[in-house]
Amino acid sequence: xxxxxxxxxxxxxxxxxxxxxxxxxxxxxxxxxxxxxxxxxxxxxxxxxxxxxxxxxxxxxxxxxxxxxxxxxxxxxxxxxxxxxxxxxxxxxxxxxxxxxxxxxxxxxxxxxxxxxxxxxxxxxxxxxxxxxxxxxxxxxxxxxxxxxxxxxxxxxxxxxxxxxxxxxxxxxxxxxxxxxxxxxxxxxxxxxxxxxxxxxxxxxxxxxxxxxxxxxxxxxxxxxxxxxxxxxxxxxxxxxxxxxxxxxxxxxxxxxxxxxxxxxxxxxxxxxxxxxxxxxxxxxxxxxxxxxxxxxxxxxxxxxxxxxxxxxxxxxxxxxxxxxxxxxxxxxxxxxxxxxxxxxxxxxxxxxxxxxxxxxxxxxxxxxxxxxxxxxxxxxxxxxxxxxxxxxxxxxxxxxxxxxxxxxxxxxxxxxxxxxxxxxxxxxxxxxxxx
Numbered sequence: 001x002x003x004x005x006x007x008x009x010x011x012x013x014x015x016x017x018x019x020x021x022x023x024x025x026x027x028x029x030x031x032x033x034x035x036x037x038x039x040x041x042x043x044x045x046x047x048x049x050x051x052x053x054x055x056x057x058x059x060x061x062x063x064x065x066x067x068x069x070x071x072x073x074x075x076x077x078x079x080x081x082x083x084x085x086x087x088x089x090x091x092x093x094x095x096x097x098x099x100x101x102x103x104x105x106x107x108x109x110x111x112x113x114x115x116x117x118x119x120x121x122x123x124x125x126x127x128x129x130x131x132x133x134x135x136x137x138x139x140x141x142x143x144x145x146x147x148x149x150x151x152x153x154x155x156x157x158x159x160x161x162x163x164x165x166x167x168x169x170x171x172x173x174x175x176x177x178x179x180x181x182x183x184x185x186x187x188x189x190x191x192x193x194x195x196x197x198x199x200x201x202x203x204x205x206x207x208x209x210x211x212x213x214x215x216x217x218x219x220x221x222x223x224x225x226x227x228x229x230x231x232x233x234x235x236x237x238x239x240x241x242x243x244x245x246x247x248x249x250x251x252x253x254x255x256x257x258x259x260x261x262x263x264x265x266x267x268x269x270x271x272x273x274x275x276x277x278x279x280x281x282x283x284x285x286x287x288x289x290x291x292x293x294x295x296x297x298x299x300x301x302x303x304x305x306x307x308x309x310x311x312x313x314x315x316x317x318x319x320x321x322x323x324x325x326x327x328x329x330x331x332x333x334x335x336x337x338x339x340x341x342x343x344x345x346x347x348x349x350x351x352x353x354x355x356x357x358x359x360x361x362x363x364x365x366x367x368x369x370x371x372x373x374x375x376x377x378x379x380x381x382x383x384x385x386x387x388x389x390x391x392x393x394x395x396x397x398x399x400x401x402x403x404x405x406x407x408x409x410x411x412x413x414x415x416x417x418x419x420x421x422x423x424x425x426x427x428x429x430x431x432x433x434x435x436x
Contacts, residue, residue, distance in 0.1 A: 006162065006163060006221060006222055007084070007085075007087070007222070007303075009163065010084075010085070010163050010299065010300065010303040011085075011303060011304075011307060011309070011312075015300060015312065015315050015316040015319055016319055018300055019293070019296045019297050019300055019316060019319060019320060020293075020296065021296075022160075022163060022165045022295075022296035022297075022299060022300065023165070023292055023293045023294075023295065023296025023297065024165075024296070025165040025166045025168065025169030025170075026160065026165050026168070026169065026291075026292040026293070026295040026296050027288070027289055027292030027293060027296075028169050028173055028292070029156075029168060029169040029171075029172035029173050029176075029292065030172075030288035030289070030291050030292035030295070031285065031288050031289065031292065032172060032173040032176035032177060033172055033176050033288065034281070034284045034285040034287075034288040035176065035180070035285060036175075036176040036177070036179040036180050036183075036204070037059075037062075037281055037284065038281040038282065038284070038285055039179065039180045039183055040055055040179070040183060040197050040200075040201060041055045041056070041277060041278060041281045041346065042345065042346055043183045043184055043187050043188075043197060044138075044187070044194055044197050045274070045278070045346040045347050046187075047187070047193055047194060049270045049271055049274045049347060049350050049353060050128075050130045050131045050134055050270050050274075051134045051193070051194050052274040052277060052278070052346065052347060052353075053127075053128070053131045053134075053270050053273035053274040053277060054127065054131050054134035054135040054137075054138055054194060055138065055194075055197075055277060056258075056262060056273055056274065056276065056277025056278075056280065057122055057125050057126050057127045057131060057135045057262055057273070057277075058122065058125075058135055058138045058139045058142060059258060059277065059280065059281075060125045060126075060255045060258045060259050060262070061114070061121070061122075061125070061139055061142055061143075062142065062149075063251060063252075063254050063255035063258060064251075064252070064255045065107075065110070065142075065146055065149045065150050066149075066150075066153060066251050067247075067248050067251035067252040067254075067255060068103065068106060068107070068110070068150045068248070069103065069149070069150040069151070069152065069153025069154055070153055070244060070247035070248055070250075070251050071241065071244040071245065071247065071248035072099040072100075072102060072103040072150075072153075072154050072240060072241075072244055073099065073103070073153040073154040073155075073156060073157035073158070073244070073247075074157055074243070074244045074246075074247035074248075074382065075099065075239070075240035075241055075242070075243040075244020075245070075247075076095050076096055076098075076099035076100075076154060076157060076158060076161070076240050076244070077157035077158065077160060077161035077298070077299075077302075078161075078243040078244070078298075078302060078382055078383060078385065079092075079095050079239055079240060079243055080092045080095050080096060080158065080161040080162065080223070080302075081161045081162075081298070081299045081301075081302025081303055081306065081383065082302050082303075082305060082306035082385060083095065083306070084161070084162060084222055084223075084302075084303065084306070085302060085303040085304070085305070085306025085307045086306045086307070089222060089223055092222070092223050093223040093224070093226065093229050094229050094230070094231045094233075094236060095231075095236060095239075095240060096158045096216070096223055096225055096229070097225060097226055097227055097228070097229035097230045097231070098229075098230050098231045098236050098237060098240065099154050099158070099240050100151060100154050100155065100158070100216075100225060100227075101227060101230045102237065102240075103147075103150050103151050103153075103154045104147050104150070104151045106150070107146045107147030107148070107149070107150040107151060108146075108147050110143070110146045110150075111143050111144060111145075111146040111147060114139070114140075114142075114143030114146065115140065115143050115144070118136055118139055118140055118143065119132070119136055121139070122135040122136055122139050124259075125259050125262060126259055126261075126262025126263045126265075126266055126273070127262075128266050128269075128270060128273070130270055131266075131270060131273065134194045137193070137194050137195045137198065138194050138195070138197065138198045139198075140198070141195070141198035141199055141201065141202045142198060142201065142202070144202060145201070145202040145205045145206060148205050148206050148208075148209040149205050149209075151209060151213075152171070152172070152175075152205065152208055152209045152212055155168075155171070155209070155212035155213055155215075155216050155225070156168050156171070156172060156212060158216050158225060159171075159212070159215060159216060159221065160295060160298070160299060161298075161299055161302065162220075162221030162222050162223065162299070163221065163299050164215075164219075164220075164221040165295070165296060165299075167215045167219060168212070168215075170211065170215070171208050171209075171211035171212035171215060172208055172212075174207065174208060174211055175204040175205060175207050175208025175209075175211070176204065176208070178203070178204045178207055179200055179201055179203075179204035179205075182199075182200035182203060182204060183196070183197055183200045185200070186199050186200045187200075213225070242387050243382065243385065243387060243390075245387060245391055246378060246381070246382050246387060246390035246391040246393070246394040246395075247382065247394065249391050249394050249395045249399070250378070250394035250395060250397075250398060250399075253395055253398040253399035253402075253403070254398045256398075256399075256403065257398045257399070257402045257403060257406065258280070260403060260406045260407065261276055261280075261406055261418065261421075262276070262277075264406055264410045264417070264418050265418050267410070268356075268415050268418075269352075271350060271352035271353045271356060272352075272356055272415065272418065274347060274350070274353050274357075275343065275347075275352075275353045275354075275356035275357035275360065276356070276357070276360060276418065276419075278343055278346045278347070278353070278357050279343075279357050279360045279361045279364065282335070282342055282343075282361060283361070283364050283368070283422075286328065286331050286332060286335060286368060287328075287368070287371060287375075289327055289328070289331065290324045290327065290328055290371060290372055290375060290376075291375070293320060293323060293324060293327070294320060294324070294372075294375060294376050294379045295379075296320075297316055297317070297320040297376070297379060297380075297383075298379050298382070298383045299383075300312075300316050301313055301316055301317065301379070301380055301383035301384065302383040302384075304316065305383060305384045305385065313380075313384070317376070317380050320372075320376050321372055321373070321376050324371075324372030324375075324376055325369055325372050325373075328368050328369045328371060328372065329369040331368075332364075332365040332366075332368040332369060333365070335361065335365050336361075336362050336365035336366070339358045339361040339362045339365070340354065340358045342358075342361065343357035343358045343361060356415065356419070359419055360418075360419040363419055363420055363422075363423045364422055364423055364426075366423060367423040367424075367426040367427055368426065370426050370427060370429075370430035371397070371426060371430075373429075373430040373433050373434060374393060374396055374397050374426075374429040374430055374432075374433040375397075377393050377433045377436050378390055378393040378394045378433070381393060381436065382394075389436055392436070393432075393433050393436050396428075396429040396432045396433060397425055397426065397429035398425070400428075400429070400432070401424070401425040401428040401429055401432075402421055402422060402425035405417075405420075405421035405424050405425055406418070406421040409421055409424075
């Protein structure tokens with residue numbers, strides 16, 4: 001598709017048709033990503049409860065790597081959408097190359113640091129003495145793949161910001177499906193245990209990175225990824241970081257929140273850590289539908305704002321918000337009714353995990369329909385180039401409210417405080433974001 005045709009598609013197609021078209025590939029890729037994360041937890045949970053808890057601990061590492069990817073990826077994507085809406089293709093190309101190059105180099109540094117201080121890192125993240133060896137075995141392979149994991153998020157956003165969400169989906173979905181097939185082979189057939197799950201993840205992440213890189217460099221959209229286009233202008237990087245900071249804040253706080261969750265859960269044993277890890281993966285599967293739909297909305301919002309089509313922007317926002325609320329109401333209702341069976345799928349031989357996890361999941365389902373208020377509001381403000389407002393809305397759910405809840409409530413009401421902190425933060429964050 002030519003630059004002019006792609007521009008017309010983004011600016012003229014009715015939002016009720018355009019957003020679902022862009023969102024469907026992103027929903028598929030987000031679902032596949034969340035499902036293969038859940039598959040890791042599922043297959044590892046068949047080993048034992050401590051191994052299951054280790055995946056939850058190392059998930060904090062994955063969240064940190066995602067935060068770096070979102071910092072440069074969402075920052076580049078937000079800037080690129082508005083630049084393309086203004087038909088500034090040359091600057092958009094420089095933004096793409098600069099974001100990718102910086103992320104890959106930083107990823108190499110993080111990988112080196114993580115390999116050297118592996119044991120200390122997973123201990124800080126909430127690993128008990130029995131979980132620690134499993135967490136070490138799993139995390140070392142994750143650190144090896146850091147440059148590819150982080151850069152994949154940037155490549156994904158480069159494609160998505162141009163309205164090329166289908167090709168973005170292919171890269172992410174192929175890696176995710178590959179991981180699901182490789183997990184049982186490496187864990188059970190090759191008898192590598194939790195290390196097998198980590199190796200499967202490493203291979204899948206690299207393949208996903210390779211596909212996305214080739215799409216960006218060879219196929220492209222309105223702009224192609226050219227490493228030689230990396231900018232020496234500091235302000236390019238400042239603009240990327242400024243617009244990516246809200247996503248970085250949200251994801252970083254999600255990691256910190258997960259660490260605090262593990263630390264408070266470990267007081268009640270490996271079963272509590274494992275249960276909350278399972279609930280987190282299941283909740284992410286449900287939320288991934290909303291995130292995918294929101295990612296279909298963002299480039300539409302960026303183009304509309306860049307072209308000063310504010311009525312189109314408002315219409316797209318209202319449509320996305322309504323779809324998100326209705327969709328999550330349906331999904332969370334089904335999950336609430338089957339919560340016990342869902343948790344039992346992972347650790348059917350451990351009644352403590354089932355009891356703790358099913359209650360936490362039911363509580364989460366009750367408030368999940370409120371998440372679009374905070375998440376879609378944040379995406380709107382980020383797409384419109386409002387870094388301060390976007391940062392405040394991004395840190396509300398996992399930072400401003402969840403962190404105080406998870407620190408205070410377990411000291412007052414024990415394990416229930418761990419289980420109810422996220423639902424309470426969903427309620428307070430939605431109220432907070434209504435103003436924005």
